Amino acid sequence: MPYRAPLSDYRFLFDHVVDLKKVAATEKFAEATPDMVEAILTEAGRMCEDVLAPLQRRGDLHPAKLENGVVRTSPGFADGYRAIAEGGWVSIAADPDHGGMGLPMAVTTAVNEMMSAACLSLQLNPLMTQGQIEALEHHASDALKSLYLPKLITGAWAGTMNLTEPQAGSDVGALRSKAEPNGDGSYAITGQKIYISWGDNDFTENVCHLVLARLPDAVEGTKGISLFLVPKYLPDDTGAPGQANELRVVSLEHKMGLHGSPTAVMEYSGAKGWLVGPEHGGMKCMFTMMNNARLGVGGQGIGVAEGAYQHALAYASDRKQGRTPVEGGTGAIVDHADVRRMLATMKAEIFAARAIALSCGVAIDMARATGEADWSARAALLTPITKAFGTDTGISVADMGVQVHGGMGFIEETGAAQFSRDVRVTAIYEGTNGIQSMDLVARKMMDGGEAAFGLLDEIEAMAESAKATLPDLAMPVWNAAETLREAVEWLVGQSDMNTRFAGAVPFLRAFARVLGGYYHLRAAVADPEGARARLARFYILRLLPEHVGLLAHARVGAEDLYALSLEDLAA
Numbered sequence: 001m002p003y004r005a006p007l008s009d010y011r012f013l014f015d016h017v018v019d020l021k022k023v024a025a026t027e028k029f030a031e032a033t034p035d036m037v038e039a040i041l042t043e044a045g046r047m048c049e050d051v052l053a054p055l056q057r058r059g060d061l062h063p064a065k066l067e068n069g070v071v072r073t074s075p076g077f078a079d080g081y082r083a084i085a086e087g088g089w090v091s092i093a094a095d096p097d098h099g100g101m102g103l104p105m106a107v108t109t110a111v112n113e114m115m116s117a118a119c120l121s122l123q124l125n126p127l128m129t130q131g132q133i134e135a136l137e138h139h140a141s142d143a144l145k146s147l148y149l150p151k152l153i154t155g156a157w158a159g160t161m162n163l164t165e166p167q168a169g170s171d172v173g174a175l176r177s178k179a180e181p182n183g184d185g186s187y188a189i190t191g192q193k194i195y196i197s198w199g200d201n202d203f204t205e206n207v208c209h210l211v212l213a214r215l216p217d218a219v220e221g222t223k224g225i226s227l228f229l230v231p232k233y234l235p236d237d238t239g240a241p242g243q244a245n246e247l248r249v250v251s252l253e254h255k256m257g258l259h260g261s262p263t264a265v266m267e268y269s270g271a272k273g274w275l276v277g278p279e280h281g282g283m284k285c286m287f288t289m290m291n292n293a294r295l296g297v298g299g300q301g302i303g304v305a306e307g308a309y310q311h312a313l314a315y316a317s318d319r320k321q322g323r324t325p326v327e328g329g330t331g332a333i334v335d336h337a338d339v340r341r342m343l344a345t346m347k348a349e350i351f352a353a354r355a356i357a358l359s360c361g362v363a364i365d366m367a368r369a370t371g372e373a374d375w376s377a378r379a380a381l382l383t384p385i386t387k388a389f390g391t392d393t394g395i396s397v398a399d400m401g402v403q404v405h406g407g408m409g410f411i412e413e414t415g416a417a418q419f420s421r422d423v424r425v426t427a428i429y430e431g432t433n434g435i436q437s438m439d440l441v442a443r444k445m446m447d448g449g450e451a452a453f454g455l456l457d458e459i460e461a462m463a464e465s466a467k468a469t470l471p472d473l474a475m476p477v478w479n480a481a482e483t484l485r486e487a488v489e490w491l492v493g494q495s496d497m498n499t500r501f502a503g504a505v506p507f508l509r510a511f512a513r514v515l516g517g518y519y520h521l522r523a524a525v526a527d528p529e530g531a532r533a534r535l536a537r538f539y540i541l542r543l544l545p546e547h548v549g550l551l552a553h554a555r556v557g558a559e560d561l562y563a564l565s566l567e568d569l570a571a
Contacts, residue, residue, distance in 0.1 A: 005045030016526035026369035037195025052118035059260020085155025106361030116303025121260030132159030199264025227282035228273035257421030301394025306403035384436035389512035437504035503554030510550035
C-alpha cells in the first residue's frame with residue numbers, strides 16, 4: 001500500500017504530549033510557530049509520500065553497486081536525494097549563519113522519521129550529513145566551517161562518519177588508523193575503515209568523511225584519538241571540488257537489508273585531512289555526531305515501524321480468512337481477536353516510541369535555547385532510551401507485520417519482509433542497544449539518578465492530577481513510576497558496574513515502558529472520549545505491566561550469569 005505520513009499524530013503529540021510550544025516560546029526558536037511547523041510537516045510528508053516511498057522497493061531489488069571503483073546507486077535515488085536537498089530537509093536544524101533553517105530538533109526528528117518510513121536506505125544519507133553538520137558547528141575551525149558547512153547544508157556535498165575498523169568495533173579505542181602532520185596544517189591519513197554508511201555515491205559533488213585516527217604521539221585507548229575531516233575531492237582555491245584525494249571504496253558489503261544504502265569498506269592511503277577539534281580530543285567531537293545520529297536512528301526504527309504497521313493494517317483490512325466473531329464486521333482478518341491484538345500493540349508501541357523520541361528532541365531544543373543544565377541532563381537521559389526503544393520497536397513491529405500477513409509475509413513480493421530486514425541493523429549501528437543500556441545505567445546515572453528522579457517526579461505529578469478524571473489509567477502509571485523510582489534507587493546504590501550492566505537491557509526497556517504509559521496518559525487526558533484514550537487504555541492495561549518483570553530481571557545482578565560456565569553454555 002502507499003505510505004501516508006502520520007501528520008495528525010505529530011500535530012497531536014506536539015500540541016498535547018511533548019509541549020513543543022515551550023520551545024517556540026524561546027527566543028532561539030521563535031520562528032517555530034504552529035503555522036511554520038504545520039507547513040514543514042505537510043510539505044515534508046508530501047515529499048515522502050510522492051517521491052521517496054516509490055523508491056523503497058527499488059532500492060531493495062536493485063542494490064547499490066561498485067563498478068570500476070565507482071558507486072552506482074539504486075534507480076531513482078539520485079532524483080530522491082535531489083528532492084531532499086532542494087527541499088532543505090538536510091538542514092532543518094542547521095545554523096542559519098551557514099544557510100540552515102535553524103528550526104527545532106524535535107521538528108527535524110519528525111521529518112527524519114517520515115523519510116525513514118518512506119525509504120530508509122536513502123534517508124540514511126542525509127542523516128549522516130546532519131550529524132556531520134552538527135559536529136562541525138560545535139568543533140571545527142572557522143575556516144573549515146565557512147568552507148564545508150554551506151555545501152553540506154545545501155546537500156551539494158554529503159557527510160559520513162568513519163569509526164569502525166576490522167579489529168575495533170564497539171571498542172573504538174583499539175583503532176589503528178594513523179595521522180601524520182604534513183607541515184602545512186593538514187595531515188596524511190592512513191588506514192582502513194569498515195561499515196561506512198553511504199561511503200560514496202554518484203549524486204553529490206563531494207563526500208566528506210569524518211575519520212578517527214591517531215597522531216604519532218597518541219596514547220593508547222580513546223584518549224589518544226583525534227578527528228579529521230577528509231574529503232573525497234580536495235577543494236580548490238574557489239572551494240569547488242578539485243583533485244581526487246588518496247582514498248577509495250575497497251568494496252561494498254552484502255547485507256541482510258538496506259540494500260539501497262551502500263555500506264563501504266574505505267581505504268585511506270595518506271589522504272589529506274584537517275583536524276576537527278583539539279588533538280587527542282576526537283572522541284568528544286565524534287560523540288556530538290553520534291548523539292545526533294542516535295536520536296536519528298531511534299527515529300529510523302519508529303519510521304520503519306510506521307511503514308510496517310500501515311502495510312499490515314491494509315492487508316488485514318482486506319484479507320478474508322475464516323469466520324470472524326465480530327457481528328457486522330468487515331469479514332476480514334482484522335476482526336479476529338489475535339490480529340486485532342497485534343495491530344493494537346503495533347500502534348500503541350509506535351505512539352510510545354514516537355513520544356519518547358519527540359520528547360528527547362524537545363529536551364535538546366530547550367537545552368540549546370536556555371542553556372539550563374536540567375534540560376541537558378534530560379536530553380542525555382532520553383537519548384539512549386530513544387535509540388534503543390525506538391529501534392527495538394521497529395524490529396518488533398516489523399516482525400509482527402510479517403505475522404499479520406501470515407504465509408504471505410514470508411513471501412518477498414508482499415514487501416512485508418523488507419521492513420524486518422531493513423530495520424534489523426538499527427539495533428546494532430550507532431552503538432548497539434546493549435551499549436545504550438549500559439550507558440543509561442552507568443554514565444547517565446553518574447548524577448546519582450537526579451535526572452531520572454526529576455522525570456519520575458513529573459510523571460507522578462501528572463498521574464496524580466489525572467486521578468480525578470481517569471483513575472483506572474492514572475493509578476497504574478503512578479504505581480509504575482514509583483516502582484521504577486525504587487529500581488533507580490537500588491541501581492545508583494550499586495558500586496559494581498557489572499551488577500548494573502547485567503540488568504541494563506531490561507532496566508532500559510522498563511524505563512521506556514513507564515515513559516510510554518506516561519505519554520499515553522497525557523494523550524488520554526487530552527482526548528478522554530476519543531481514540532487516544534482507547535489506545536492509552538490498551539497500552540496501560542496490557543503493555544505497561546511488563547515493567548514489573550523487567551525490573552525484577554534488572555535487579556538480580558550478575559552472579560547467576562557468571563555461574564554459568566562456558567562448558568555449561570556449550571553443553
